Amino acid sequence: MIQIHNLNVQVNNRFLLKNIDLEIHKGELIAIVGPNGAGKSTFLSCVANEISYQSEKFFFKNTEIKSYKKEEIPFHRAKFSQHHSNEINLKNDEIVLMGRYPYFNAEPHANDLKIVEKWMANTQTNHLNDREYEQLSGGEKQRLHLARVFAQLENSVENKLLLLDEPLNNLDVAHQFKTLHLIKEFTQQNNSALVVLHDLNIAAQFADRLLLMNKSCVEIFDEPQKVLTQERISRVYQYPCSITPHPKNKQPIILFG
Numbered sequence: 001m002i003q004i005h006n007l008n009v010q011v012n013n014r015f016l017l018k019n020i021d022l023e024i025h026k027g028e029l030i031a032i033v034g035p036n037g038a039g040k041s042t043f044l045s046c047v048a049n050e051i052s053y054q055s056e057k058f059f060f061k062n063t064e065i066k067s068y069k070k071e072e073i074p075f076h077r078a079k080f081s082q083h084h085s086n087e088i089n090l091k092n093d094e095i096v097l098m099g100r101y102p103y104f105n106a107e108p109h110a111n112d113l114k115i116v117e118k119w120m121a122n123t124q125t126n127h128l129n130d131r132e133y134e135q136l137s138g139g140e141k142q143r144l145h146l147a148r149v150f151a152q153l154e155n156s157v158e159n160k161l162l163l164l165d166e167p168l169n170n171l172d173v174a175h176q177f178k179t180l181h182l183i184k185e186f187t188q189q190n191n192s193a194l195v196v197l198h199d200l201n202i203a204a205q206f207a208d209r210l211l212l213m214n215k216s217c218v219e220i221f222d223e224p225q226k227v228l229t230q231e232r233i234s235r236v237y238q239y240p241c242s243i244t245p246h247p248k249n250k251q252p253i254i255l256f257g
């Protein structure tokens with residue numbers, strides 16, 4: 001799905017990403033974790049082609065990622081960013097409809113409206129239709145934008161890629177888990193997702209592999225049980241912790257302090 005060799009990002013002689021080598025497979029849910037400033041968002045921005053970088057190889061579905069045509073890529077890849085403008089002068093369903101802009105010219109097709117409705121229902125935002133965007137809570141805005149990116153990738157293309165930068169911000173526990181289940185369903189259909197998460201326990205429960213970043217580099221990229229060791233997590237986060245198995249699924253649970 002994605003093959004990266006020797007990816008570097010440098011700004012003013014400082015490395016924001018250094019010598020990143022990795023491969024992501026079809027159907028994988030990858031959680032990108034690590035301390036503040038480790039380079040997680042920068043990495044996601046590279047995969048979204050939003051910033052300039054140097055690399056020896058950066059393939060997406062066996063094609064150099066930069067060689068995709070601008071009008072072609074939205075059918076294959078969608079990104080949910082960490083920050084959204086508060087001043088969007090659209091109705092709430094029109095925000096979700098933005099995800100369908102690549103599919104129509106002047107007027108949306110009936111299918112686009114149906115897909116908007118479906119994802120507003122899936123993210124439990126359909127009751128917000130009549131409200132103004134500016135008046136929504138942080139979590140409600142967040143869920144609308146999640147609906148938008150899912151709506152964007154609703155098509156028959158195979159092996160799509162979802163990039164999510166801290167999608168659980170502002171969400172209550174139930175909506176955090178519902179969102180992760182939506183992401184998991186997406187990856188179970190042979191698609192992939194790269195998700196920046198701060199909660200290591202949630203990451204361990206849902207992700208196939210964890211990409212632990214530290215100081216602009218990949219510290220380790222492996223299954224949760226292999227990544228989450230007491231020594232490594234205490235060292236990388238510079239905070240003491242202990243680890244115990246989850247009572248139900250046996251994935252590691254980290255307790256800080």
Ligand SMILES: Nc1ncnc2c1ncn2[C@@H]1O[C@H](COP(=O)(O)OP(=O)(O)OP(=O)(O)O)[C@@H](O)[C@H]1O
Pocket residue numbers: 011016034035036037038039040041042043
């Ligand atoms: N355009 C830029 N110019 C200079 N430095 C930048 C730029 N963008 C990001 N950085 C720096 O690069 C480093 C990595 O930032 P990034 O946002 O990727 O970290 P992160 O791991 O996502 O952090 P957080 O958990 O706080 O969101 C930070 O020190 C940040 O200040």
